[in-house]
Amino acid sequence: MSVQEAPVVIEMWTDLGCPWCYVGKHRLQAAIDRRTDAGRFVVRLRSFELNPDAPREPETIESAFIRSHGGDASVVLDAERRIQALARGEGLAFSLDRLNANTFDFHRVLHHADEQGLGTEFFSAVQDQLFAGAINPFDPVELVQVAESVGLDGERVRRVLASDEYAEETHADRREGLALGLTGVPFVVFDRQVAAPGAQSVEVYGQILDQIVGQHAQRVVAHG
Amino acid sequence: MADPVGPLVFVAGDADGICDSKTGVCAVPEPDTGPDAVVSEPQ
Numbered sequence: 202m203s204v205q206e207a208p209v210v211i212e213m214w215t216d217l218g219c220p221w222c223y224v225g226k227h228r229l230q231a232a233i234d235r236r237t238d239a240g241r242f243v244v245r246l247r248s249f250e251l252n253p254d255a256p257r258e259p260e261t262i263e264s265a266f267i268r269s270h271g272g273d274a275s276v277v278l279d280a281e282r283r284i285q286a287l288a289r290g291e292g293l294a295f296s297l298d299r300l301n302a303n304t305f306d307f308h309r310v311l312h313h314a315d316e317q318g319l320g321t322e323f324f325s326a327v328q329d330q331l332f333a334g335a336i337n338p339f340d341p342v343e344l345v346q347v348a349e350s351v352g353l354d355g356e357r358v359r360r361v362l363a364s365d366e367y368a369e370e371t372h373a374d375r376r377e378g379l380a381l382g383l384t385g386v387p388f389v390v391f392d393r394q395v396a397a398p399g400a401q402s403v404e405v406y407g408q409i410l411d412q413i414v415g416q417h418a419q420r421v422v423a424h425g
Numbered sequence: 426m427a428d429p430v431g432p433l434v435f436v437a438g439d440a441d442g443i444c445d446s447k448t449g450v451c452a453v454p455e456p457d458t459g460p461d462a463v464v465s466e467p468q
Contacts, residue, residue: 283454
């Protein structure tokens, strides 16, 4: 990799069950994959729990919403169906039967995976299978199985789950995102230069990548 | 982790959707009216 192709770090603050995070992550990856220099971009997934008070016991998405905000299931499911149609139009599985629960332990394991260089692989494997309705990621046994499938040591992941390891790192991610101006997720920060709140289009993500690469090149020229 | 180089520049324009950090509510586009605040599940 030449100096002009130095790594560009892209950080995405995200939560596991957040539908726009799921759509946005796939769009961001699509924008990266379109580029001939795709290998220079390093995506790091940062923790942001949308509902830190969510119960640990899984519940349906409509039950979770009604418990937190009231209303009736038909309104929730109507909104979900609209996101489902959009996601399916982009080739993504999107189950309305997926489960919802507290994601703190998941984020702790994410930090462990990130330390092993497998953060994005772990997060993506769990989220893709959650939205496909294929797993209950709030079951430690199933979560460990997915972790092992991406190359993590299952016994080590079990120890993380049984402890409070990476709790502070998970809280710190939240604080840092808020300090940077996060008001919702997904929240994508490119090279600590440009922030893109929400799920942007592939085209917008692509334009930001062009801009960031251009700024990198200018800095190389300026600093010789 | 990279340190901030300077103030972040925020992308102008609306995203297709976002989940609010305070309420957990996810904005969903209304059909034919573009992005608007409707409900989805909390996370």
